[in-house]
Amino acid sequence: MRIPRGELRRSRVVDDAAAVLRAVLDEELTGYVVFEPQDALLLGETTSGVVTFEDGIPVLAYDTEREVGGRDGLEGFAVTGPTRAAVHAVDAAALADAHEVEAFRIPPGEPARVLAGDERLAERTVDAAPAARREEGRDQSAVEAFLADADAIEEIRSEAREEARARASEWGLDDVLADDARDSAAIEPGTDSR
Amino acid sequence: MVEAFAVASGKGGTGKTTSTLALGMALAEDYDVTVIDADTGMANLLFHAGLDDADVTLHDLLVDERDAAVSDAVYERFGMSVVPCGTSLAAFEAADPGRLRDVVAELAADTDVLLLDSPAALGSKSAVLPVVLADRIVVVLQPTVPSLSDGLKVQEYAHSYGTDTAGVVFNRVRPDENVDKIAEQAGRYFGGQTLASVPESDAVRAARREGKPLLAHAPEDPAADAFREAAARLDVRDGDGRDVAERFKSAVVPERI
Numbered sequence A: 001m002r003i004p005r006g007e008l009r010r011s012r013v014v015d016d017a018a019a020v021l022r023a024v025l026d027e028e029l030t031g032y033v034v035f036e037p038q039d040a041l042l043l044g045e046t047t048s049g050v051v052t053f054e055d056g057i058p059v060l061a062y063d064t065e066r067e068v069g070g071r072d073g074l075e076g077f078a079v080t081g082p083t084r085a086a087v088h089a090v091d092a093a094a095l096a097d098a099h100e101v102e103a104f105r106i107p108p109g110e111p112a113r114v115l116a117g118d119e120r121l122a123e124r125t126v127d128a129a130p131a132a133r134r135e136e137g138r139d140q141s142a143v144e145a146f147l148a149d150a151d152a153i154e155e156i157r158s159e160a161r162e163e164a165r166a167r168a169s170e171w172g173l174d175d176v177l178a179d180d181a182r183d184s185a186a187i188e189p190g191t192d193s194r
Numbered sequence B: 001m002v003e004a005f006a007v008a009s010g011k012g013g014t015g016k017t018t019s020t021l022a023l024g025m026a027l028a029e030d031y032d033v034t035v036i037d038a039d040t041g042m043a044n045l046l047f048h049a050g051l052d053d054a055d056v057t058l059h060d061l062l063v064d065e066r067d068a069a070v071s072d073a074v075y076e077r078f079g080m081s082v083v084p085c086g087t088s089l090a091a092f093e094a095a096d097p098g099r100l101r102d103v104v105a106e107l108a109a110d111t112d113v114l115l116l117d118s119p120a121a122l123g124s125k126s127a128v129l130p131v132v133l134a135d136r137i138v139v140v141l142q143p144t145v146p147s148l149s150d151g152l153k154v155q156e157y158a159h160s161y162g163t164d165t166a167g168v169v170f171n172r173v174r175p176d177e178n179v180d181k182i183a184e185q186a187g188r189y190f191g192g193q194t195l196a197s198v199p200e201s202d203a204v205r206a207a208r209r210e211g212k213p214l215l216a217h218a219p220e221d222p223a224a225d226a227f228r229e230a231a232a233r234l235d236v237r238d239g240d241g242r243d244v245a246e247r248f249k250s251a252v253v254p255e256r257i
């Protein structure tokens, strides 16, 4: 993939990709960010990827090591932990050609979701996107991929269970908790029988 | 009283109110149905049911020294008993959410099926009460990641209070979307069954503008068919009316938030 070289705005190691995505959204960057997960480096792997933006909204993702684009590309450099993020500004006109590559395009909320696991930021990004781009969030393959990740789903569920339990006591609803919810020890991760 | 369902989603705009009234009308063919707008913070069922000018609403039943009887807030519309909620913020603030239990208990005493249109949020006692009080939830989802994720959360809240999942309605499904695969995958995490896949339809919005439930405004619309199918799949359980009233009585600590 050819992305026109941009003007480097800043390059630093951040604890998580969400901070960069948020900043880029707020400053409405048109350009790209190169991500280099640092933990992958420690393991002796080079991992890096690029996400391009139009007015702060993600457009393309590309794994520069594996040379894969789109959602699969994004997953290639979704490594938790600190990442070096180099933010570049590019002229919108100069990016237009690259942005035509349909196969590399991603729904606007995906980088926040995949790189940072930040559903809130994903939603904020989608809300800020132009109407036509918001539709892309309904990428069926993204929904299927989400549902295929049983571990991530179990995490959402167990977090919600804990939250429900904590709030029940806040609200004086302890008494009406189901027996197995009251006794936290009885909850086994992965239970989805009910 | 047979069973109380909370129609829930965790996220706004998925079609809870639309679904509540559509399922209510479909179930009213076979049951005595009462529909309650339990979304007391963002009530909008009244607009969907042509009750914008209702004098007495649920809000009037939730205040400390109320002079309205429960029956004053019940309106016979479209073959159902409808209990709308007002939209005034002041009334919401004056309302004691704990009182919803008594109101629901009283309404439960002489109806077969109770449908609670539930709030989109989970952040307050009044928002979770419908899910606490119901026997089972019907989860209304759009085939998107945020909606599924919020639906999973609401289900966990419900299960924590011993409220099971009756099933899932996929709503606002586009013609180019095939929800079969998504429904099959989602079925691994959601309880109950996939009740229906309701297409995105202009008739739904038109019905809302008319202040009529979809099944009254456009009974022939494919979306109406889908909701009727969902209602038919909902295996309403025979419960002992007395048990339910008792359970509501002991259910919620009547304490202010």
Ligand SMILES: Nc1ncnc2c1ncn2[C@@H]1O[C@H](COP(=O)(O)OP(=O)(O)O)[C@@H](O)[C@H]1O
Residues within 6 Å of the ligand: B009, B011, B012, B013, B014, B015, B016, B017, B018, B019, B044, B171, B172, B173, B198, B199, B200, B201, B202, B204, B205, B208, B223
């Ligand atoms: N199947 C559908 N097709 C088209 N529009 C729909 C459909 N279901 C709901 N809507 C519209 O979406 C909006 C939100 O629906 P509503 O039932 O009020 O959702 P909720 O109660 O979950 O906030 C309304 O304008 C409604 O007319």
Ligand SMILES: [Mg+2]
Residues within 6 Å of the ligand: B016, B017, B018, B039, B044, B045, B117
């Ligand atoms: Mg509603």
